[in-house]
Amino acid sequence: MSTAPDVIRSAYAQLVVTDLGAARWFWVDMLGLHVQHETPDALYLRGTDELTHHSLVLRTGPVAALDHLAYRVRTPEDVDRAERFFTELGRPVRRVPAGEGTYGVGDALRTVDPLGFTVEFFHDIARGERLIQRYDLHRGAQIARLDHFNVCTPDIPAAYEHYKSLGFGCSETIEGDEHELYAAWMFRKQTVHDVAFTGGAGPRLHHLGVATHESHQVLRTADIFGSLGKEHHIERGPGRHGVSNAFYVYLRDPDGHRVEVYTSDYYTGDPDHETYRWSVHDDRRRDFWGNAVIESWYKEASPVLDLDGHVQPISEAELDESAVQVGADGLGIIKPS
Numbered sequence: 169m170s171t172a173p174d175v176i177r178s179a180y181a182q183l184v185v186t187d188l189g190a191a192r193w194f195w196v197d198m199l200g201l202h203v204q205h206e207t208p209d210a211l212y213l214r215g216t217d218e219l220t221h222h223s224l225v226l227r228t229g230p231v232a233a234l235d236h237l238a239y240r241v242r243t244p245e246d247v248d249r250a251e252r253f254f255t256e257l258g259r260p261v262r263r264v265p266a267g268e269g270t271y272g273v274g275d276a277l278r279t280v281d282p283l284g285f286t287v288e289f290f291h292d293i294a295r296g297e298r299l300i301q302r303y304d305l306h307r308g309a310q311i312a313r314l315d316h317f318n319v320c321t322p323d324i325p326a327a328y329e330h331y332k333s334l335g336f337g338c339s340e341t342i343e344g345d346e347h348e349l350y351a352a353w354m355f356r357k358q359t360v361h362d363v364a365f366t367g368g369a370g371p372r373l374h375h376l377g378v379a380t381h382e383s384h385q386v387l388r389t390a391d392i393f394g395s396l397g398k399e400h401h402i403e404r405g406p407g408r409h410g411v412s413n414a415f416y417v418y419l420r421d422p423d424g425h426r427v428e429v430y431t432s433d434y435y436t437g438d439p440d441h442e443t444y445r446w447s448v449h450d451d452r453r454r455d456f457w458g459n460a461v462i463e464s465w466y467k468e469a470s471p472v473l474d475l476d477g478h479v480q481p482i483s484e485a486e487l488d489e490s491a492v493q494v495g496a497d498g499l500g501i502i503k504p505s
């Protein structure tokens with residue numbers, strides 16, 4: 169296998185939304201993302217700390233879906249490496265020269281990865297002005313930056329192996345009694361994850377994770393939605409995660425796309441960083457206070473598009489974490505299917 173591209177971080181996602189005005193209300197007015205560029209059918213958004221052009225692109229389309237995920241790579245030559253790497257894997261690849269792809273992004277490689285997701289690797293991207301200390305412009309949830317992608321896939325071990333071959337480390341896992349893999353969190357930047365896998369029918373996008381600096385901003389996000397009688401957008405939390413130790417709240421946008429407002433995970437940058445493994449029977453794994461995970465969080469996710477914009481077919485998962493229950497005696501019981 170040729171050398172993998174040197175991925176720096178999860179960098180942006182492009183979502184298809186069916187109503188750009190409604191999406192603007194949610195992502196700009198409520199979450200506080202900054203509009204770096206806009207056209208009649210697209211918004212290019214970033215958080216207060218982000219110095220590159222955007223970390224989220226919303227474009228109008230008939231079906232709410234993930235258009236593609238994008239990772240930034242260290243050098244322009246890593247875009248060539250990505251092309252060789254995925255070509256050797258036998259995956260469909262498409263080179264997207266500067267000016268022909270996403271506005272603000274330079275030369276890029278797009279592929280459909282082994283999990284069925286359309287993924288872009290790029291280096292060159294336009295800059296945005298520094299807003300880190302423009303507190304006068306920090307609004308709503310005061311989102312600082314994109315933190316991670318969470319994807320639904322039926323084969324978590326295959327997802328783990330693919331991202332391991334791309335040089336990702338593994339910070340945490342959720343495992344069964346025989347160490348079957350229910351979920352995994354993997355990273356290139358030195359925090360808990362750039363990408364994580366939720367077991368389920370896939371390929372589907374489970375959520376985008378966006379980071380705030382402090383937990384009071386997570387609580388304030390929930391309060392703002394409550395104040396406006398829009399609490400139906402709050403799906404899960406606020407709460408404290410077991411995995412990652414982050415404080416979180418999950419929201420659904422007007423199209424049902426899930427976003428997690430997330431803060432205070434931890435450093436993972438040492439070369440001998442060890443994976444922390446949770447039992448699927450430990451009720452603190454997903455919420456450290458043992459709060460139940462609402463069914464929709466396990467079952468609902470956004471469809472994804474292929475390189476030509478067609479919705480990818482999905483395949484069902486073998487393992488169903490939501491079927492695993494911890495009984496009153498603290499032992500795991502599997503609900504009869």
Ligand SMILES: O=S(=O)(O)c1ccc(O)c(O)c1
Pocket residue numbers: 316318364377409410411412414428430453454455
């Ligand atoms: O619910 S989990 O504690 O497993 C969790 C941890 C980190 C995340 O980013 C997440 O979405 C979910």
Ligand SMILES: [Ca+2]
Pocket residue numbers: 399400401402403
């Ligand atoms: Ca609710």
Ligand SMILES: [Fe+2]
Pocket residue numbers: 316318375376377428430
């Ligand atoms: Fe997350």
